[in-house]
Amino acid sequence: MGKYRIAVDIGASSGRLMAGRLANGKLELREVYRFENQLVQRGGHFCWDVAALFAEVKQGLHACRDLGIQPESIGIDTWAVDFVLLGENDELLTEAVAYRDPRTDGMMEEVFEIISKERLYLETGIQFQKFNTIYQLYALKKSHPDILARAKTFLMIPDYLNYLLTGKKANEYTNATSTQLVNAFTKKWDLDLLEKLGIPAEMFGEIHAPKTVLGSLKQELAEELGFDLQVILPATHDTGSAVIAVPELQDTIYISSGTWSLIGVENHFPICVTKALDYNFTNEGGLDYRYRFLKNIMGLWMIQEVRRNYDSVYSFAQLVELAKQAEFDSIVNVDDARFLKPDHMVTAIQQYCQETNQPLPHTPGEVAKCVFDSLVVSYQKAIGEIEEIFEQKFPKVNVIGGGCQNELLNQLLADATGKEVVAGPVEATAIGNLVAQLMAAGEIAGLEEARTLIQHSFAVKTFTGTRGSRV
Numbered sequence: 001m002g003k004y005r006i007a008v009d010i011g012a013s014s015g016r017l018m019a020g021r022l023a024n025g026k027l028e029l030r031e032v033y034r035f036e037n038q039l040v041q042r043g044g045h046f047c048w049d050v051a052a053l054f055a056e057v058k059q060g061l062h063a064c065r066d067l068g069i070q071p072e073s074i075g076i077d078t079w080a081v082d083f084v085l086l087g088e089n090d091e092l093l094t095e096a097v098a099y100r101d102p103r104t105d106g107m108m109e110e111v112f113e114i115i116s117k118e119r120l121y122l123e124t125g126i127q128f129q130k131f132n133t134i135y136q137l138y139a140l141k142k143s144h145p146d147i148l149a150r151a152k153t154f155l156m157i158p159d160y161l162n163y164l165l166t167g168k169k170a171n172e173y174t175n176a177t178s179t180q181l182v183n184a185f186t187k188k189w190d191l192d193l194l195e196k197l198g199i200p201a202e203m204f205g206e207i208h209a210p211k212t213v214l215g216s217l218k219q220e221l222a223e224e225l226g227f228d229l230q231v232i233l234p235a236t237h238d239t240g241s242a243v244i245a246v247p248e249l250q251d252t253i254y255i256s257s258g259t260w261s262l263i264g265v266e267n268h269f270p271i272c273v274t275k276a277l278d279y280n281f282t283n284e285g286g287l288d289y290r291y292r293f294l295k296n297i298m299g300l301w302m303i304q305e306v307r308r309n310y311d312s313v314y315s316f317a318q319l320v321e322l323a324k325q326a327e328f329d330s331i332v333n334v335d336d337a338r339f340l341k342p343d344h345m346v347t348a349i350q351q352y353c354q355e356t357n358q359p360l361p362h363t364p365g366e367v368a369k370c371v372f373d374s375l376v377v378s379y380q381k382a383i384g385e386i387e388e389i390f391e392q393k394f395p396k397v398n399v400i401g402g403g404c405q406n407e408l409l410n411q412l413l414a415d416a417t418g419k420e421v422v423a424g425p426v427e428a429t430a431i432g433n434l435v436a437q438l439m440a441a442g443e444i445a446g447l448e449e450a451r452t453l454i455q456h457s458f459a460v461k462t463f464t465g466t467r468g469s470r471v
């Protein structure tokens with residue numbers, strides 16, 4: 001029986017501490033602590049309450065102790081692109097402004113005046129999302145040049161939580177690539193790009209690969225908890241950890257399904273060709289310097305907001321059941337910018353249907369059905385683009401993450417594509433986080449052994465298509 005290790009997986013909608021250990025040839029997983037995450041308003045911006053998130057991490061570690069779990073190590077992963085800046089005395093200079101904040105509106109276009117979109121893609125291979133770190137920093141440089149001038153340390157959200165745990169500052173590779181400031185070939189900060197944009201390179205630290213052992217807890221924290229442990233860098237970008245846990249990648253497209261739907265394949269080299277640029281695919285960094293060739297699709301954020309619009313009176317499972325009963329066929333372009341952060345998602349969906357001369361959804365079931373049908377249309381388009389770029393067919397789609405519990409969505413995808421849709425594991429991100437720790441500790445030899453272990457440890461569910469394509 002191996003010793004427990006803790007994966008802290010914090011998503012845009014929820015966070016969890018999962019304890020895992022090797023037991024009888026399998027990876028045993030148990031949930032220790034779960035908490036909600038949400039945007040807060042700070043200084044006129046949408047932000048993350050990183051102090052509250054750190055308090056939840058500590059609460060989760062206390063829960064380990066109360067369960068008699070003395071973990072050997074911990075690894076933290078979160079969403080991408082967002083960051084904080086520290087000053088001369090390691091004081092916080094900024095709030096953790098969230099990527100859905102409108103401060104980056106128009107910034108991408110201004111950056112293209114300095115470096116062309118094509119050149120930026122050729123060097124970084126990263127998709128163009130208006131909220132990428134590069135545009136957040138450019139916005140900050142314009143609005144608060146004084147803050148940027150005083151900044152001594154750039155830490156992404158997991159990096160900052162690691163700093164609070166250990167006092168150590170380190171930028172982790174997979175998440176660093178999401179900034180669109182890392183060169184896809186050198187795998188280092190693109191100093192030429194930073195200089196062109198007038199972003200101080202000095203605040204960026206050495207980039208550390210997943211499986212790096214960062215160090216132990218700060219003494220006062222170990223004393224508070226009554227135990228110490230090793231802090232290990234997993235793939236701190238949550239999708240980076242999730243992709244590690246895709247049980248079967250052979251001829252398979254994955255969809256990491258949560259707040260976002262991240263659809264793609266694992267690759268051994270960056271694909272920065274024009275077609276990939278035109279389709280807005282990304283080459284985010286993966287474990288062992290593999291690449292996550294994928295694209296963001298708006299994802300279940302939309303149903304999260306729909307649920308919130310109905311005062312959260314329906315569970316996600318109930319919304320799925322209502323959608324199953326709804327006879328409704330209007331489709332929206334889920335990737336339309338209006339759905340990134342609308343004041344009211346249901347209204348935004350209705351307005352889109354009105355503008356496109358389609359019937360408006362009125363009941364929760366009709367709205368949910370519209371969201372799920374529309375997501376499938378976007379998934380199907382992305383699958384076609386991937387197969388065009390790779391010049392091959394992928395017979396299987398593996399949906400991982402919380403969204404794989406949406407059996408209607410899985411079936412709709414199987415029906416529309418005629419492909420085998422494999423659902424699971426639900427907690428792929430935490431599992432990927434844990435196996436990186438096990439690899440760092442030498443308990444697992446490498447990625448191939450990790451994926452075999454995951455295949456043997458977690459059941460999946462398969463959906464096959466019953467009718468033709470939707471489009």
Ligand SMILES: Nc1ncnc2c1ncn2[C@@H]1O[C@H](COP(=O)(O)OP(=O)(O)OP(=O)(O)O)[C@@H](O)[C@H]1O
Pocket residue numbers: 010011012013014015079238257258259260300301303304316317320401402403404405406407
């Ligand atoms: N029982 C369920 N039935 C259907 N869908 C579900 C169910 N439980 C969760 N979901 C879906 O899973 C989504 C959350 O997925 P997940 O827990 O992976 O997200 P997260 O990790 O909190 O956020 P992020 O995507 O930012 O990592 C919810 O938005 C919901 O749509």
Ligand SMILES: C[C@H](O)[C@H](O)[C@@H](O)C(=O)CO
Pocket residue numbers: 011078079080081099129178237238239258259260262296
């Ligand atoms: C903002 C990013 O696109 C987002 O974090 C995505 O990369 C992701 O991983 C969501 O879980």
Ligand SMILES: [Mg+2]
Pocket residue numbers: 009010011012238258401429
């Ligand atoms: Mg998640």
